[in-house]
Amino acid sequence: MTADSPTPASNSAPAPAAPAAQDGATPDSAPGPAAPADVAGGGRAAGPVSLAELERQAAERRDRPAYGKDALISCDRLVRIFTADGVEVQALQGLDLLVARGELMALVGASGSGKSTLLNILAGLDVPTAGAASVGGYDLLAMDAKARLRYRREVVGFIWQQTSRNLLPYLTAAQNVMLPMQLSGSGGLRHRRRRATRAADLLGMLGVAHCHDRHPGQMSGGEQQRAAIAVALANNPAVVLADEPTGELDSTTAEQVFGSFRTANEQLGTTVVVVTHDQSVADAVHRTVAIRDGRTASEVVRRTEIDEHGRESVVAREYATVDRAGRLQLPHDYTEALEIRRRVLLELQPDHITVRPDDHPPQD
Numbered sequence: 126m127t128a129d130s131p132t133p134a135s136n137s138a139p140a141p142a143a144p145a146a147q148d149g150a151t152p153d154s155a156p157g158p159a160a161p162a163d164v165a166g167g168g169r170a171a172g173p174v175s176l177a178e179l180e181r182q183a184a185e186r187r188d189r190p191a192y193g194k195d196a197l198i199s200c201d202r203l204v205r206i207f208t209a210d211g212v213e214v215q216a217l218q219g220l221d222l223l224v225a226r227g228e229l230m231a232l233v234g235a236s237g238s239g240k241s242t243l244l245n246i247l248a249g250l251d252v253p254t255a256g257a258a259s260v261g262g263y264d265l266l267a268m269d270a271k272a273r274l275r276y277r278r279e280v281v282g283f284i285w286q287q288t289s290r291n292l293l294p295y296l297t298a299a300q301n302v303m304l305p306m307q308l309s310g311s312g313g314l315r316h317r318r319r320r321a322t323r324a325a326d327l328l329g330m331l332g333v334a335h336c337h338d339r340h341p342g343q344m345s346g347g348e349q350q351r352a353a354i355a356v357a358l359a360n361n362p363a364v365v366l367a368d369e370p371t372g373e374l375d376s377t378t379a380e381q382v383f384g385s386f387r388t389a390n391e392q393l394g395t396t397v398v399v400v401t402h403d404q405s406v407a408d409a410v411h412r413t414v415a416i417r418d419g420r421t422a423s424e425v426v427r428r429t430e431i432d433e434h435g436r437e438s439v440v441a442r443e444y445a446t447v448d449r450a451g452r453l454q455l456p457h458d459y460t461e462a463l464e465i466r467r468r469v470l471l472e473l474q475p476d477h478i479t480v481r482p483d484d485h486p487p488q489d
């Protein structure tokens with residue numbers, strides 16, 4: 126999408142002025158502000174559409190894979206409304222998000238944008254007001270108490286910002302890691318040995334083997350967070366969620382903790398979703414999704430590319446998110462730069478859409 130000079134291509138089809146971010150019909154049901162069918166040189170032929178063509182279009186729609194079919198995490202128009210003292214707060218306002226199995230990604234956004242609300246829902250600690258959400262095949266709106274407990278023990282691991290919240294202070298690091306396995310597994314000597322071996326392996330893999338027999342009070346903040354990651358991984362969950370896990374740490378320690386997430390992702394294939402304000406963390410993941418006003422607004426995808434001389438470089442591309450209803454949030458700095466207020470002019474071009482400030486703004 127561009128906001129370029131007003132030189133519409135000869136085969137462009139002007140669309141009516143439309144609000145930049147307004148509820149609209151879903152793309153499945155209606156194409157939005159469509160180009161007139163009989164525009165000279167336009168892409169669409171005029172005249173009646175044959176029955177065969179309509180049948181073909183219907184079959185194409187029917188055969189389209191369901192939204193989020195292959196994703197590990199799928200949020201579809203997720204809404205969460207809190208009511209406090211009779212006042213409603215819409216923390217999530219129709220948020221869409223897909224996360225693939227094995228991703229290492231970050232969620233960023235201004236304070237109050239809804240990041241923690243989303244993470245709590247994904248962790249099974251909170252239930253959305255409306256919409257749909259599933260993780261690893263679990264429907265987060267339909268779980269009964271038993272399924273919710275199993276989900277929280279076996280499908281997701283969670284790490285809080287406050288180091289003191291992640292570990293039980295009267296247990297050693299190894300005992301902390303063994304606890305979730307104990308709660309979800311059976312007793313017996315054989316299982317106990319297996320639990321002890323896994324705890325030692327996880328602490329070793331995350332670089333905190335030396336903390337095996339230490340209590341949290343004898344560990345640094347970074348060591349506690351890395352032990353907390355081992356606890357979160359104990360039952361081999363599909364996804365680990367972390368809310369500002371490096372928020373209490375200095376930058377060097379934060380890097381080590383983030384290194385542990387990367388290790389878990391690379392060596393165990395665990396999907397990792399981290400809420401962060403830490404730019405160095407956001408820069409180090411494969412995908413960073415920005416949340417604004419309870420919706421996903423944009424995302425940065427980083428790819429390693431190799432040039433013809435074999436040199437590797439990380440290429441980052443920023444995308445604006447188009448939600449399931451076809452809504453697009455224009456970045457704040459773009460709307461400010463062009464003094465866009467209530468509506469814009471859209472023009473459909475053969476390979477892009479032009480967005481132009483309203484040349485006849487309504488008088489307020």
Ligand SMILES: Nc1ncnc2c1ncn2[C@@H]1O[C@H](COP(=O)(O)OP(=O)(O)OP(=O)(O)O)[C@@H](O)[C@H]1O
Binds near residue numbers: 208209214234235242
């Ligand atoms: N339990 C609650 N009761 C009422 N309002 C809530 C509750 N939890 C969150 N909110 C409100 O929902 C909105 C989103 O909050 P949330 O904590 O998800 O934001 P956030 O992006 O995580 O912010 P921060 O970066 O400051 O942690 C805020 O307006 C917040 O005040």
